[in-house]
Amino acid sequence: MEDFRRIVEQAKLESKDYSIWHVTSEMAAQSAGLPMRVGPGAWSGVLPEDEVQIHFGDYATPSTALLIVAPGARALHDGRVTLVGPDIPRLSGSVVPFALVVVAWGAGLTPDRVRELRRGLQVTDQIEGFAQCSIPREIRFTLSKAIFKREISFRHLGHAFIQLFREQFADFIQSVEVIFLTASPNTIIALKKITQAIRSDMAAALRAKLAQRLKSREDCEFEWECADCEYQRICEELRDIIRMRKDLTAD
């Protein structure tokens, strides 16, 4: 969290070009006034190349999307949308470096719920004209020409993310803040390092969980080979005996 804030503050100092908006709870409860539809199924989620106005990241331009869980309610500004770098109407060129950071906090956040929150970054069909590209280990977005013509701003996109997070995760988050960066590629690369560290931690946790599951397996240790095993029927009968015994023990 401190690393992230330090990187953002440094970027603000270097860029001297930043904007801050505030999305109140009342505003976030609806998408009225936004130049695009927001919510599940808002659009197809598919944006053909000839309809793209802006690429947020490509093979040569860094991009990332990051969810950060704040250590407490005071560690984030609920409803705040920050942009470091030029806003969409001022973006020159069709490819820009890009980072989307959602900071969230909730009293009921558990590791499983944090994983669920991370999936909230995958907006796919939920923000009209703002498409997500599925590239392994890379997160890129594109913006449609049609939505660009409606004079969309990062204020609107931030509003959309806050609205979506509040709607989808109302049970376990109380505060959401969104930060966009379209400033220097180096800032995005620094943020990507944080993403990679989080991903490594998640992978290690997953590996540990799988190892634990393997240690405590009660049923079949060679399940992945069973599909080709000629004795599957016998194993089914054996499972039946196990069930019978469990029923007897339960009685």
Next chain:
Amino acid sequence: MAGMVHAQHDNPQKFRVFAITGKGGVGKTTFAFIFARALIARGRHPLLIDADPALSHLARALGITPEHTMESIRAELIGVAARGDAGEKAIIAREIGSIVDRSVVKGADYDLLVMGQPASAGCFCPSNTLLRSVIRELAGRYDSIIIDCEAGLEQIHRQVIGTVEYIIIVTDPSARSFATGEAILASARRFTQYKRAGLVVNKVVHGAAVKIPAWVEKEGVVILGELLEEPALREHESMGLSLTEGLELPVLESAVALIAEKIDGAT
């Protein structure tokens, strides 16, 4: 072998399930037997599990030929499953506990359960699941369980018992034997949730220094002791006699008693 050269102190914690592991030929079975006697002397009534699938060394060393092994019961179970007769299945589901119980050779001081040699071609994992749960129930009735293992612990975890509390790695002073011990520990970490591991260096030649490799300390393995080579034991074994037939090893027994005390805590 005879006599303990040195010993460190372990926590006086009551461990219940011991796995005796190590490279072939280092004296695991003899150690398991003498360790069992040491626990008996401390008032315990252990269940010995002979888990060597190739040859039932412990049963042989005790001069016991069991009528049934867990593998013969497993084969019977698989036979019932293969026939798929609902009535037979219901009977075996009801009786499997007492079938396993009857396969235990009961002695005055200790009981013995022999795993035996697998005879079936498939893995039949659910049969392991079922038998493991029966062994778990059975083992719950004992204050100590000593498992005489083959080298690795994967098979023990899969077919015998899911919980091993104390792993005793028996080695001789050779580098290869220590390397096997290290590999066993890695396997134990993967397949069990053991609480403690200890090292017993067996067959130490009197006067020779034993070089304990660095991994022992690094991995937090407790050095339980070094046991000197016992020519009388070798002679006894070469005559094909069991450990229970007129063999007296007072020095070795008192050395292993110290190991038991170290593991079990002072009585």
